[in-house]
Amino acid sequence: MKIGIVCYPTYGGSGVVATELGKSLASRGHQVHFISYKQPARLDFFSGNTFYHEVYVSNYPLFDFPPYETALISHLVDVVKFEKLDVLHVHYAIPHASAAIMARQILASEGIHIPIITTLHGTDITLVGKDASFGPVVCYSINQSDGVTTVSESLRRDTEKQFNIRRPIEAIPNFIDLSRFNHQPRNHFKLAVAPNGERLVVHTSNFRKVKRVDDVVRVFAEIRKQLPAKLLLVGDGPERIHIEMLCRELDLQGSVSFLGKQNQIEEILSICDLFLMPSETESFGLAALEAMACHVPVISSNAGGLPELNQDGKTGFLCQVGDVKSMAEKSLIILSDDATLKQFKENAKARADEFDINRIVPMYEKFYEEIIRKSQKA
Ligand code: GMT
Numbered sequence: 001m002k003i004g005i006v007c008y009p010t011y012g013g014s015g016v017v018a019t020e021l022g023k024s025l026a027s028r029g030h031q032v033h034f035i036s037y038k039q040p041a042r043l044d045f046f047s048g049n050t051f052y053h054e055v056y057v058s059n060y061p062l063f064d065f066p067p068y069e070t071a072l073i074s075h076l077v078d079v080v081k082f083e084k085l086d087v088l089h090v091h092y093a094i095p096h097a098s099a100a101i102m103a104r105q106i107l108a109s110e111g112i113h114i115p116i117i118t119t120l121h122g123t124d125i126t127l128v129g130k131d132a133s134f135g136p137v138v139c140y141s142i143n144q145s146d147g148v149t150t151v152s153e154s155l156r157r158d159t160e161k162q163f164n165i166r167r168p169i170e171a172i173p174n175f176i177d178l179s180r181f182n183h184q185p186r187n188h189f190k191l192a193v194a195p196n197g198e199r200l201v202v203h204t205s206n207f208r209k210v211k212r213v214d215d216v217v218r219v220f221a222e223i224r225k226q227l228p229a230k231l232l233l234v235g236d237g238p239e240r241i242h243i244e245m246l247c248r249e250l251d252l253q254g255s256v257s258f259l260g261k262q263n264q265i266e267e268i269l270s271i272c273d274l275f276l277m278p279s280e281t282e283s284f285g286l287a288a289l290e291a292m293a294c295h296v297p298v299i300s301s302n303a304g305g306l307p308e309l310n311q312d313g314k315t316g317f318l319c320q321v322g323d324v325k326s327m328a329e330k331s332l333i334i335l336s337d338d339a340t341l342k343q344f345k346e347n348a349k350a351r352a353d354e355f356d357i358n359r360i361v362p363m364y365e366k367f368y369e370e371i372i373r374k375s376q377k378a
Helices: 013-027 068-083 093-109 135-144 153-162 187-193 213-226 240-249 265-269 286-293 324-335 338-353 357-377
Strands: 002-006 031-036 050-054 087-091 116-120 147-150 199-204 229-234 256-260 274-277 298-301 316-319
Touching: 002 013, 002 068, 002 093, 013 031, 013 050, 013 087, 013 116, 013 286, 013 357, 031 068, 050 068, 068 093, 087 093, 087 357, 093 116, 093 135, 116 135, 116 357, 147 153, 147 357, 199 213, 199 265, 199 286, 213 229, 213 240, 213 274, 213 324, 229 265, 240 256, 265 286, 274 286, 274 324, 286 298, 286 338, 298 324, 316 324, 324 338
Parallel strands: 002 031, 002 087, 031 050, 087 116, 116 147, 199 229, 199 274, 229 256, 274 298, 298 316
Antiparallel strands: none
């Protein structure tokens, strides 16, 4: 198949999933064309089957807001037409789905047929979709796509609740490349970060409000009252300065390390003992899956799709959003003795194995085939 993948190029979940999906499809013999405004962060190698098309928005004094969506539509028309694509798979509703629908219309006027598949990732529905100014376009784009997937059952239900959806939606979960995330822990690295055998707690995110990073710090402060521990904060974003101030306020400076954005996240995760994800909302929780693949149990909120990943009492624990006390208590159950920790670590890894990329990507292939077949008949 010749597949076009439209995505955000950033480190965020939707861009990572789209890029890893495209790389895997290419390795399975498909021709994959990535279309974005910058080379996707995870598109770190090229094979004979992967291509990258950059969308350039020309600058003109009249444009207070560069018309990215218009440039993207034109680019999509061009790539579909000249690369003879079989399907366009767009990740994140805004503005990718609406741009693709418009491109499909232009191509149809020239007698070219291209089915559009939209994958919803979460914030495009739960946060952005709630903004009334985007609502009508998001709803129309979902209804007009030839196929729609969500990354969890929970997001499928939320989408159906939020909008007037008149079409089926299929949930295909996030996945993980286990060959990358089976990193052997580097003992010298662990020794450098936790020289006295402290338990290592970790959080990775884009430091947006929705991630509730302040809860991470407050849970950690409670853990540290009971046992020696260190906290690694990976990533960066708008809340970072506020979190640094909170660490000073709680007198945690010596115990918390801000590592910023990191490419080799598996090296860090593989030396950790506990991952904290207290998010306000989380459609799936890819960062938690990455931790679990590195044998790290998870204390998470029970929001959105997290219960579809994290198994309460087995791979970690699920707590109410904002319930710092319970998150700290549950963390201590996991961390307090080696045998319990070992069991949770094994369970977390076994659960992550169920989301193996080699099991999930064929679901997308099957979905593409089905949508292409149906749209040819229509
Ligand atoms: O979590 C973020 O803020 C990034 C966001 C995105 O849209 O890129 O991630 C979303 O998509 C990921 C991949 O499908 C999911 O694993 C994340 O749970 C989801 N984030 C939220 O729902 C907050």
